[in-house]
Amino acid sequence: MLLNRTFLFFSFLLIFQIHANAQDMxxxxxxxxxLSGTTMDGRGYVGKGRERAAMYIQREFKEFGLQPVLPDSGYMQVYTFPVNSFPGEMSVSLNKKEIAAGTEYLVDAASIGFDGDKTKVKKINLDKARTKEEWEKLKLEMGDLSKIYLLKNADSFCRRMSIRSHQLSENLPKGCFIVPVHGKMTWTVxxxxxxxxxxxxxDSVFPKRLKYASIHIQNKFSPSVKNQNVIGMVPGTVKDSFIFITAHYDHLGQMGxxxxxPxxxxxxxxxxxMLYLARYFASHxxxxxLVFVAFSGxxxxxxxxxxxxxxxxxxxxxxxxxxxxDIMGDATDGVTVVNATEFPREFKLLETINQTKSNLPQIRSRGKAANSDHxxxxxxxxxxxxxxxxxxxxxYHDVFDKASELSLTNIDGVIKLIQDFIPAL
Known part of the structure; x- marks a missing residue:
């Protein structure tokens, strides 16, 4: 009888835990x-989505019972920076066929506007430029602003000239340029x-012979765009010593x-x-x-x-x-920890917790990198x-990064790992 009761007790605990985990997810x-829904406009610089996201996070902080850190401005730390955006109509046609923004073409994020109907396209083979001197000579062939230039072999040119692909536009003269690409395209700010x-x-959308293109793009350069970091805290017994949990809430927004x-x-x-952990630690x-910061920018x-x-x-x-x-939608293969080599004691602590609790299949170590807000x-x-x-x-940085595409596999394990890691620091 005692064995049966024990079995039932642990069965109940297991069912309760499974149910609780499902609710958390x-x-x-x-x-x-x-945060990635249509009302947030991609949390970028077209529309008010970025501001809505900041206000939403602030409301959640207040509801969880987090206190403001900034005495004068509450939860919001306001600052500004310049941004180039594309708020207007946008259309691109090759010969007579219009192609789709986001999936079939991207505009370089630093581009200025262009307005041209049935503009003649001239091909430029960048393989002609093997040296810097040849490149300067080739640029002279792109001086007619009444034409659009189709740049062939841009990838090999960038490698040869030690130019990163996203920096190609900085090395081009005035004018309008089309660069064929193959495979994944990523955007930025x-x-x-x-x-x-x-x-x-x-490259798959080009006609066999491209004679002309119709391109209509409006850009807007804003020298001072208001942004907010959203900050809240859960006071501890030691008031003047802090542990921070952070994440950025901004994204790329819209292109036209x-x-x-999303x-x-x-x-x-x-x-x-971060919001989940804020809610949890507000009750624990x-x-x-503990200071929670949702970064913009x-x-x-x-x-x-x-x-x-x-x-x-x-x-x-x-x-x-x-x-x-940052990027917490699918931990099928565990997580990677940047700065693990810089702080080996804390990384060992993280590994030990994971080995004890079996939260994740793997925790990978990575060195220092300037790739997020840490x-x-x-x-x-x-x-x-x-x-x-x-x-x-x-x-990643594309129009397909939607909530419906996230499996959240093992994400509950990441949360449990951090919940145990924070008190152990």
Missing amino acids: RWLKHQIGI ATDTTSNTVLYVQ HDAVF GASDNASGSAM PQRYT EEAGLLGSKYFTEHPAVPLSNIRFLVNL YWFTEKGVPAFFIYSNGGKGY
């Missing part, structure tokens, strides 16, 4: 859906403009009216996980004060975290550790990890 998926208009077009970049994996998922205060060059470290809400020397969460803190002497998940379909 539904809550997390709901948050991701909100630009904080300045070039003197040209550059389109990256999937039709191409929207940013579910990058980084509605990390923001949702720790010894050290990450996609524009880690600008929100840079501003924070230059205008800290708390003394940086009082931050014991920072955990930054970076500026590390540069200022704050010990920090950037943790991202390994798995998923590879949708």
